[in-house]
């Protein structure tokens with residue numbers, strides 16, 4: 515177990531932002547994770563768990579407590595059942611399941627970060643989300659002081675949300691179990707129109723697994739959504755805002771504002787409608803590359819807020835507030851941040 519003091523956190527995040535941790539512990543076994551959490555809790559010490567740092571906005575003042583970096587490894591396949599240690603690199607694990615000819619997470623290719631963080635915000639992309647395949651999450655429960663196994667239903671997954679995100683002080687994920695599908699080398703049915711269009715097939719058809727995986731990677735790279743240290747468009751936390759889900763009343767008010775213009779709209783259950791945050795940002799006047807300071811919108815995707823190299827967290831938040839306020843003024847819709855804020859708020 516590696517313990518460092520006054521350790522910079524910015525290099526551990528994909529935004530490369532944030533001040534130092536008073537104490538940084540890197541854990542490579544489940545036992546080290548549990549031991550570190552128990553010791554911090556017993557001492558009443560603030561604790562921040564980080565995996566790949568790809569969904570975190572850490573304040574410039576850093577974190578006055580213990581930061582626990584999860585660096586466990588483990589990829590175990592038993593038939594179609596997959597168990598990943600929390601610290602496994604997610605994108606590598608996805609590629610390995612494709613090599614094994616198993617479908618279920620192939621459209622989640624190229625998403626940065628760790629396996630243990632995927633249940634936290636129910637990671638999803640291109641018509642697939644981990645809620646569809648997670649059967650169990652093994653976690654240390656900081657209220658019961660023991661390791662527990664939660665079923666997929668216990669995780670209360672919804673769009674970019676789960677019980678882990680709702681109650682972040684309670685569970686530290688140790689292992690995640692998935693049930694994949696052996697479809698003879700074929701992918702899951704394609705649900706995302708852009709993927710179907712790119713492959714020249716109809717929606718709900720399957721294609722060769724490797725083709726599905728590689729197509730998603732290519733689409734993501736074109737939007738700056740695959741990490742590349744040389745490309746500042748990928749110095750981001752991915753999508754900065756979630757797609758707004760509007761109640762019937764909110765949706766009607768939104769339509770009144772739009773007049774003759776048509777915005778993307780998808781049914782989101784219970785009479786609610788999901789619209790596109792990227793569309794709102796763009797149509798509120800914030801195009802690709804917007805901003806002249808050290809933090810700007812990505813030149814490839816309006817939804818990604820990026821550090822051009824010399825930004826501070828405050829620079830990024832100023833840009834985020836400008837975009838959020840501009841969308842509210844133009845459309846009356848409130849954008850909500852997707853990344854987890856540490857020591858700061860929008």
Ligand SMILES: Cc1cc2nc3c(=O)[nH]c(=O)nc-3n(C[C@H](O)[C@H](O)[C@H](O)COP(=O)(O)OP(=O)(O)OC[C@H]3O[C@@H](n4cnc5c(N)ncnc54)[C@H](O)[C@@H]3O)c2cc1C
Pocket residue numbers: 528562563564565566567568569570584600625626627628629630631632634635636637638639678682685686687688738739740741748750751752753854
């Ligand atoms: C270029 C880019 C593209 C992205 N594309 C997508 C996308 O398509 N879809 C999508 O859903 N997300 C996307 N993201 C966001 C991000 O990659 C995911 O949310 C990812 O799962 C975060 O993993 P991480 O290990 O980096 O988590 P971190 O950023 O380290 O942590 C995120 C949160 O999870 C908590 N956490 C981390 N590990 C654990 C654990 N073991 N136990 C308990 N809590 C934990 C942290 O405390 C924090 O609250 C993207 C990000 C980037 C930079």
